[in-house]
Amino acid sequence: xxxxxxxxxxxxxxxxxxxxxxxxxxxxxxxxxxxxxxxxxxxxxxxxxxxxxxxxxxxxxxxxxxxxxxxxxxxxxxxxxxxxxxxxxxxxxxxxxxxxxxxxxxxxxxxxxxxxxxxxxxxxxxxxxxxxxxxxxxxxxxxxxxxxxxxxx
Amino acid sequence: xxxxxxxxxxxxxxxxxxxxxxxxxxxxxxxxxxxxxxxxxxxxxxxxxxxxxxxxxxxxxxxxxxxxxxxxxxxxxxxxxxxxxxxxxxxxxxxxxxxxxxxxxxxxxxxxxxxxxxxxxxxxxxxxxxxxxxxxxxxxxxxxxxxxxxxxxxxxxxxxxxxxxxxxxxxxxxxxxxxxxxxxxxxxxxxxxxxxxxxxxxxxxxxxxxx
Numbered sequence: 001x002x003x004x005x006x007x008x009x010x011x012x013x014x015x016x017x018x019x020x021x022x023x024x025x026x027x028x029x030x031x032x033x034x035x036x037x038x039x040x041x042x043x044x045x046x047x048x049x050x051x052x053x054x055x056x057x058x059x060x061x062x063x064x065x066x067x068x069x070x071x072x073x074x075x076x077x078x079x080x081x082x083x084x085x086x087x088x089x090x091x092x093x094x095x096x097x098x099x100x101x102x103x104x105x106x107x108x109x110x111x112x113x114x115x116x117x118x119x120x121x122x123x124x125x126x127x128x129x130x131x132x133x134x135x136x137x138x139x140x141x142x143x144x145x146x147x148x149x150x151x152x153x
Numbered sequence: 154x155x156x157x158x159x160x161x162x163x164x165x166x167x168x169x170x171x172x173x174x175x176x177x178x179x180x181x182x183x184x185x186x187x188x189x190x191x192x193x194x195x196x197x198x199x200x201x202x203x204x205x206x207x208x209x210x211x212x213x214x215x216x217x218x219x220x221x222x223x224x225x226x227x228x229x230x231x232x233x234x235x236x237x238x239x240x241x242x243x244x245x246x247x248x249x250x251x252x253x254x255x256x257x258x259x260x261x262x263x264x265x266x267x268x269x270x271x272x273x274x275x276x277x278x279x280x281x282x283x284x285x286x287x288x289x290x291x292x293x294x295x296x297x298x299x300x301x302x303x304x305x306x307x308x309x310x311x312x313x314x315x316x317x318x319x320x321x322x323x324x325x326x327x328x329x330x331x332x333x334x335x336x337x338x339x340x341x342x343x344x345x346x347x348x349x350x351x352x353x354x355x356x357x358x359x360x361x362x363x364x
Contacts, residue, residue: 043235051235051239053277054277054278
């Protein structure tokens with residue numbers, strides 16, 4: 001029995017090291033991950049796969065890889081592609097998160113880029129994010145309108 | 154080493170026996186019991202009637218003989234509902250071809266989740282009745298129904314008009330309206346355990362049918 005224990009030691013040690021590597025410790029954007037879990041995972045799920053037909057998956061999205069600005073834009077101002085004229089259900093749009101700072105937006109975006117889009121490097125820094133957000137400032141009006149409608153309902 | 158082998162043998166036999174045992178053990182009956190003479194009367198969900206997304210009436214009576222899973226949700230729910238719905242959809246896919254299994258999702262927000270919107274939601278999700286019923290009714294009726302499934306009554310949070318606090322439980326009901334199992338609908342592992350309980354209920358029904 002004693003011999004068994006001696007053999008088990010190194011095995012247990014290597015398993016713990018491997019586990020430590022694959023969880024937490026290897027995380028490059030811990031704040032991005034924490035914010036994603038707290039704000040986004042409700043709809044897009046922890047693994048980014050979303051809910052088919054209702055909340056889009058973020059995994060392996062070639063369109064998001066090609067148009068990197070769409071992630072920070074979604075976070076700051078929301079996404080209203082599925083909004084129809086005369087439609088008063090807001091259930092299938094995504095409201096923005098204007099309270100998140102540029103740095104937080106860039107951390108979440110990098111977390112998504114590495115974990116779900118499988119990019120090797122995080123393409124977002126604060127400066128780049130500020131530039132990208134200029135492309136979708138017009139969504140701000142939609143966000144404000146919907147927010148006030150939702151609150152008056 | 155001899156001792157070790159014996160130990161391993163002993164453990165395997167015990168585990169094997171435990172598995173056999175748990176397989177044949179019937180699912181418990183949840184809720185208050187009553188003793189009437191020699192027999193025990195188990196709690197059952199006796200009455201409710203709501204419209205589904207196809208405007209068809211779904212009642213406790215119409216579900217007799219079906220095994221059904223219940224949850225409470227609302228479409229615009231920003232927190233636990235999406236993952237519950239995702240797990241419900243896994244149950245939907247698992248039991249797609251077995252008409253004995255039915256899923257019920259009661260909306261807690263009938264003011265916004267009207268029948269046409271529930272229909273659109275189900276359609277987008279790629280699911281349909283009679284397998285998966287999105288149930289609509291008067292708000293007070295829905296809120297009075299949750300406790301019948303022994304789920305903590307859902308309540309609206311007065312401080313924020315957009316949030317409704319509610320239970321993320323899935324409840325499993327048998328063909329006679331007895332509550333037989335429940336789980337945390339936000340946990341994938343627990344939902345798969347519930348699926349095993351569904352299988353046990355289905356076995357139970359099959360065996361009763363043969364008697």
